Amino acid sequence: MKLYDFLESGNGYKCRLLLSQLGRPFELVLLDILRGETRTPDFLARNPNGRIPLLELDDGRRLVESGAILLYLAEGTPFLPDDPFARAEVCQWLFFEQYSHEPNIAVARFWRHFQWAERAGDPYWERALAERQAQGRAALEVMETHLQSRDFFVDERYTIADVALYAYTHVADEGGFDLAPHRAVRAWLDRVADQPGHVPITQADFDA
Amino acid sequence: MKLYDFLESGNGYKCRLLLSQLGRPFELVLLDILRGETRTPDFLARNPNGRIPLLELDDGRRLVESGAILLYLAEGTPFLPDDPFARAEVCQWLFFEQYSHEPNIAVARFWRHFQWAERAGDPYWERALAERQAQGRAALEVMETHLQSRDFFVDERYTIADVALYAYTHVADEGGFDLAPHRAVRAWLDRVADQPGHVPITQADFDA
Numbered sequence: 001m002k003l004y005d006f007l008e009s010g011n012g013y014k015c016r017l018l019l020s021q022l023g024r025p026f027e028l029v030l031l032d033i034l035r036g037e038t039r040t041p042d043f044l045a046r047n048p049n050g051r052i053p054l055l056e057l058d059d060g061r062r063l064v065e066s067g068a069i070l071l072y073l074a075e076g077t078p079f080l081p082d083d084p085f086a087r088a089e090v091c092q093w094l095f096f097e098q099y100s101h102e103p104n105i106a107v108a109r110f111w112r113h114f115q116w117a118e119r120a121g122d123p124y125w126e127r128a129l130a131e132r133q134a135q136g137r138a139a140l141e142v143m144e145t146h147l148q149s150r151d152f153f154v155d156e157r158y159t160i161a162d163v164a165l166y167a168y169t170h171v172a173d174e175g176g177f178d179l180a181p182h183r184a185v186r187a188w189l190d191r192v193a194d195q196p197g198h199v200p201i202t203q204a205d206f207d208a
Numbered sequence: 209m210k211l212y213d214f215l216e217s218g219n220g221y222k223c224r225l226l227l228s229q230l231g232r233p234f235e236l237v238l239l240d241i242l243r244g245e246t247r248t249p250d251f252l253a254r255n256p257n258g259r260i261p262l263l264e265l266d267d268g269r270r271l272v273e274s275g276a277i278l279l280y281l282a283e284g285t286p287f288l289p290d291d292p293f294a295r296a297e298v299c300q301w302l303f304f305e306q307y308s309h310e311p312n313i314a315v316a317r318f319w320r321h322f323q324w325a326e327r328a329g330d331p332y333w334e335r336a337l338a339e340r341q342a343q344g345r346a347a348l349e350v351m352e353t354h355l356q357s358r359d360f361f362v363d364e365r366y367t368i369a370d371v372a373l374y375a376y377t378h379v380a381d382e383g384g385f386d387l388a389p390h391r392a393v394r395a396w397l398d399r400v401a402d403q404p405g406h407v408p409i410t411q412a413d414f415d416a
Contacts, residue, residue: 048350049308063296065303072296088271088280095273099306100257124335142256 001026004046004054006033008114010106010167011066012053013201018073018163020206021197028204034114067094070160079163081155089154093161096142097168104136106168109175133176140172140182147184151191158195166192171201209234212254212262214241216322218314218375219274220261221409226281226371228414229405236412242322275302278368287371289363297362301369304350305376312344314376317383341384348380348390355392359399366403374400379409 003019003026005012019026031037031052039050047054047064055063055072063069071094074080081087111119111129119125143165146153153161170189172179179186192198199206211227211234213220227234239245239260247258255262255272263271263280271277279302282288289295319327319337327333351373354361361369378397380387387394400406407414 048353049304049347061293063293063300065300065307067303068296068299071299072292075292084280084283085269085271088276091276091279092271092273095275095303095306096257098303099273099311103307103311124332127332128336139257145256 001058002029002056003027004029004031004038004043004056005052006031006038007202007204009033009052010171010201011102014066014160014163014167015053015055015069015073016203016206017167017199018070018079018160020199021079021195022073022077023197024073026206028206030204067091067098067164070094070164074160079158079160081159083155086155090159090161093153094164096139097164100135100142101139101165102168104132104139105172105175105177107175108132108136108177109168109171112176113174129176136172136175136177140169140177140179140185143169143188144182144184147188151188158192162188162192167201209266210237210264211235212237212239212246212251212264213260214239214246215410215412217241217260218379218409219259219310222274222368222371222375223261223263223277223281224411224414225375225407226278226287226368228407229287229371229403230281230285231405232281234414236414238412275299275306275372278302278372282368287366287368289367291363294363298367298369301361302372304347305372308343308350309347309373310376312340312347313380313383313385315383316340316344316385317376317379320384321382337384344380344383344385348377348385348387348393351377351396352390352392355396360396366400370396370400375409 003015005016005028007030031043033052037043038052044050046062049064051064053066053069055069063072071080080090108129150156152158153165166189169185211223213224213236215238239251241260245251246260252258254270257272259272261274261277263277271280279288288298316337319333358364360366361373374397377393
């Protein structure tokens with residue numbers, strides 16, 4: 001399998017982390033999204049939406065969207081429950097991550113961390129950042145409430161719901177978020193980082 | 209089952225449409241999101257993220273996020289393929305809808321259709337709307353490209369990927385989007401509307 005990816009991407013990291021924990025070999029094809037390498041004709045032929053991560057199977061079939069890649073890879077493994085309702089709860093958190101969490105926490109991080117030189121001082125982008133940060137804090141509060149009585153998001157065990165939410169939460173400070181008040185979230189981050197096979201976000205070498 | 213919902217919501221409509229096509233009885237509990245009825249203590253106890261749709265099973269278990277509700281209800285039915293890769297492709301389009309489509313097309317519609325009196329004339333909101341509309345047009349272009357060689361999004365048949373993408377595409381004009389140039393999208397909208405058990409977005413009465 002090939003994973004087309006950008007090392008600083010939390011969406012790509014979710015896939016790398018799960019592949020590592022599953023012990024599945026893959027080739028990492030790194031593209032620089034900051035230099036438009038996901039908007040070339042060659043890459044747009046692979047994904048017309050121009051986004052990484054993209055998983056290419058050995059037979060050439062391709063899959064995009066980190067949540068879909070996680071669900072595909074986790075099927076039949078301990079990272080995705082068999083029980084229909086527990087599976088649905090995993091999906092619920094994957095969609096929460098992509099709708100309420102990533103567009104605020106990851107986008108605030110992307111703007112501040114990679115693009116602030118070109119946005120700083122523009123009142124539009126200052127206000128847009130503040131809006132995203134306010135909504136990102138609300139998403140962290142939803143996580144905090146949920147984790148106050150649980151060790152993991154679903155089924156009292158580590159699943160791809162935790163993988164997905166860990167990716168951008170553990171670098172939320174780069175988006176200007178302060179996790180200090182979120183004690184349950186911080187304890188959960190530690191539990192996730194302690195899982196067997198855990199790798200850091202910028203690890204590029206994978207032995208399988 | 210109870211579905212907590214807002215009739216003009218495309219996210220809620222996805223669930224109503226699938227429930228209708230599955231012939232499953234449900235009670236519709238309508239909340240007015242414009243009057244804060246999803247931010248009351250009572251509703252926040254059901255969903256701390258304060259959003260509809262919310263599916264409450266007869267045993268009291270609750271599920272949120274339209275994509276997760278669709279996957280849960282469609283399991284074991286013709287609306288979700290059995291083949292693992294085709295299932296993953298369905299999920300891919302569900303996540304595309306929630307990340308690249310809904311936040312642009314549905315949000316532009318929500319601002320223009322329900323909240324423009326309080327936003328019009330503010331340069332921030334005028335520019336924010338223009339940004340969402342540009343990204344919404346890009347999402348429609350991805351759909352157009354995909355549908356130019358296909359009748360439905362996945363597996364050459366009507367699945368919950370079509371249900372999810374139909375919901376806000378068929379009312380995209382209310383967000384200021386012109387579907388005239390998107391011939392393949394328009395032909396697909398007609399095919400979806402022709403499916404057995406189809407109901408319009410504002411239908412509130414369901415006999416099951």
